[in-house]
Amino acid sequence: MSTKESFDSADGALLRARLHIRGGRRRLMQGKVAAGIVTLYDALIFGLRFYFMIPEHRRQLDPGESLDLTEERAMIGALRKGRIIERDFDLDEFEELVDRAAWDEMADYDYRSMLSSFEFLMTQLDVMPFDEAMLPEEDPLTF
Numbered sequence: 001m002s003t004k005e006s007f008d009s010a011d012g013a014l015l016r017a018r019l020h021i022r023g024g025r026r027r028l029m030q031g032k033v034a035a036g037i038v039t040l041y042d043a044l045i046f047g048l049r050f051y052f053m054i055p056e057h058r059r060q061l062d063p064g065e066s067l068d069l070t071e072e073r074a075m076i077g078a079l080r081k082g083r084i085i086e087r088d089f090d091l092d093e094f095e096e097l098v099d100r101a102a103w104d105e106m107a108d109y110d111y112r113s114m115l116s117s118f119e120f121l122m123t124q125l126d127v128m129p130f131d132e133a134m135l136p137e138e139d140p141l142t143f
Contacts, residue, residue: 010053017046017127018135025115026138033109034101040118041098047127048075051084079125089121 020043027036049069051057061082068074072091079085097114100106122128 010050013046013050013053014127015135017043017050017122018130019138020046021119021122021128021130022132022135023138028111028115031107033106033111034104036111037097037101037106037114040115041094043122043127044094044118045072047122047125048072048079050127051075051079051125085121085124089117094118 020039024036024039024043027033027039030036052061052063052067052069052075061078061084063074063078063082067078076085076089076091094114119128
């Protein structure tokens with residue numbers, strides 16, 4: 001999958017989201033907490049893009065043609081308005097965590113609650129669950 005495909009097609013966005021969920025979880029379990037959080041943020045971006053690239057979802061939500069697929073806040077807002085997602089996922093809190101991860105390794109951070117909330121959101125977006133065996137092998141050169 002090329003980077004272009006992950007931006008231009010629903011299948012590409014879904015694959016990228018799932019790859020980054022797998023990689024983010026792995027990094028968290030390896031104690032690379034900051035890297036895991038940043039990786040999950042990328043999964044969030046592409047999970048949202050995937051959802052809105054599906055014509056049926058767009059028709060159901062009717063977010064308008066002006067919905068910017070690079071604006072996480074606008075996509076989350078449309079999903080909340082359409083009652084697709086619960087309010088328990090706090091985008092502001094998650095973005096603050098990502099900002100912190102940029103300058104702090106966060107080795108002592110207990111990520112379990114964040115991961116649970118994140119995975120629940122990904123389930124609501126039909127990104128999860130998925131069979132990791134169906135994903136391409138992970139490149140050992142990544143993180």
